[in-house]
Amino acid sequence: MPLIWLFLIVMVIAAIGYVLGRSRALQSAGGDSRDLHSLPVFYGANVALKTVVPAFGLLVFWLLVQPLYVNSQISQTIPGSVVKEGSSLSLVMAEVRRTASGLDNAVAQGSITEDLARDARADVADMTQSLKNAGQVVTSEITRPVLTAAQNYRVMNSTGYAIMSIVVIVVALIGAAFSWRQTHSEYRARNVVEQGIRVLLLAAASIAILTTVGIVLSLVFNTWEFFKLYPATDYFFGLTWAPSFSGRGGTSALGVLPLLWGTLYISIVALLVAVPIGLFAAIYLSEYASPRLRAVAKPMLEVLAGIPTIVYGLFALLTVGPLLLGIFGDGGLGWMKAGTAVMTAGLVMGIMLIPFVSSLSDDIINAVPQAMRDGSYGLGATQSETIRQVVLPAALPGIVGAILLAASRAIGETMIVVLGAGAAARLSLNPFEAMTTVTAKIVSQLTGDADFASPEALVAFALGMTLFVITLGLNVFALYIVRKYREQYE
Structure with missing residues (x-):
């Protein structure tokens, strides 16, 4: 399911929950809003918040964790013989991801069928040529282990996204049902909503800090990888800048x-x-x-x-x-x-x-x-x-x-x-x-x-x-x- 549809479904559940929560609060007060602890709008907002926040929180967490998990699982299936001299597992995984992306785009364009993209017995040369004709692959040759890993990568990703969609919708429904059952005339909905909004504002204020931390960590980790392949003294004190991609660093x-x-x-x-x-x-x-x-x-x-x-x-x-x-x-x-x-x-x-x-x-x-x-x-x-x-x-x-x-x-x-x-x-x-x-x-x-x-x-x-x-x-x-x-x- 596309993310935009998942987002719209959760928002529709939240909107329905808002209307039902507001109606239940008024009903518990006999239709007189003066007998409510909070204004009716707070009861509806309470249901909407408890629908949206857990669902979207889980969605963000899933989107962050799933690529790490899939990469970890697929990398364990790649034979050590595939990692050539002068190469690395991260390079092979980059080829796997590019091939998987090429398969996705080729299926979307109709260049190959979904069954062929998943066929473990598909001929490697024919698949490579089909993807090149579709303009999807940047590597010159696809090996059998890379193609198999790319097919498994696609399957795990699609399965993960399907499970994610179901779980997010279920969490949204559970949140809406739970908050709806909480709603009654004495429930302090205003306090809960204001505290929830305060937490959301704090989370929004933390995004800049977390983004900065993420940028710094990405720079640090990739810089460390660079210095494992290239001498730091040559980098900091070298007087010549002449990169050469043909030698994988040897002539650079x-x-x-x-x-x-x-x-x-x-x-x-x-x-x-x-x-x-x-x-x-x-x-x-x-x-x-x-x-x-x-x-x-x-x-x-x-x-x-x-x-x-x-x-x-x-x-x-x-x-x-x-x-x-x-x-x-x-x-x-x-x-x-x-x-x-x-x-x-x-x-x-x-x-x-x-x-x-x-x-x-x-x-x-x-x-x-x-x-x-x-x-x-x-x-x-x-x-x-x-x-x-x-x-x-x-x-x-x-x-x-x-x-x-x-x-x-x-x-x-x-x-x-x-x-x-x-x-x-x-x-x-x-x-x-x-x-x-x-x-x-x-x-x-x-x-x-x-x-x-x-x-x-x-x-x-x-x-x-x-x-x-x-x-x-x-x-x-x-x-x-x-x-x-x-x-x-x-």
Whole structure:
């Protein structure tokens, strides 16, 4: 049963339970709602909540556990001889899942029948050709153990989903019946419903934390798998980035230093553009602009933050790159060989970061107490002297925090780098040469028919972990500075 139908069935049961619970409460009070402990709506909501929450909780738990259980069971049936030298069980399981997905899609397209997809005696070569004709298989050859495992994988998954649908519906019916029998005029339905909603709000607030934990764990585990296949010293101290998927890591050089250098170099150029312009704009808007001009200029400046990064990337590729090439290229100073370079991506990324710096700095400057300005004016200082010697020093911790937050945003940018900076991983001080960043290589390593058990694919997770640690450190440092500033002036 499709999940959408299961969801609708549970919601229909909950809606019916709501109506029946409300009616039973009124009936127990002789039709007079004044004799009820709670309003009639709470009795209906009590039945609906006790129908939906257990059913959907079980559904989510089942969807999380079933893939782990099926993978564990199927992996135990795969003979050790199938795991080739240089390969791993996880790679074989990836092939099993791809083959099972190909069988599902081929059956849905009508390329093969369900009976053929389940036939354990089906010819491997014929099945492989049928799936290739349907455009479903990315591996070059399917072996008998892989095909058998894929067929068992499909059977276990379909059986599990069928059982899940029945159990979820039964749990929903039991919850509705139990809560309906609880309903009477003295039942404290309002207290139960409000407590249940409080628990749901707490669960919703916990999703962000659990998501963060899940992201970190996925990065940690896959990074650990990478370092079991590739030396950590070569990764952290290598000066060459040259992945080669043909050798399963044997001929690959996966040094991260050129990528880190490109990331930091482009970010520095972007900050050199964004920080002065954004800071000067914030000073003007907060100290010099009239309220009418500020009401117009600040929203227009913040429009830059709403432009998709792919648009910035196209702007870098089609406009800024050719413009810089005309000035610094062979037709000008001769420093630049192509439109894709550190300077191209840095300038465009700096434009993108201007609203981050200006908006945060503007809010921080406005938070400086007016009494400090008045005291400076009372001592005979001019407005410019007050800004330089009183306002900016007082707002400096917050401004530094805003700059660090903008830096973390620059380090994590992808599309502008892909389209504006090129794809060359090199250690160079020339800002008019093409370079690349960690984020761009994460995209390239996981794009296409990647072997997710090879070092060349797993290195993307190591790169992601490296970037995560850097940006996390910047964000924590920035938040520490901003919090210290707020404690001083609030």
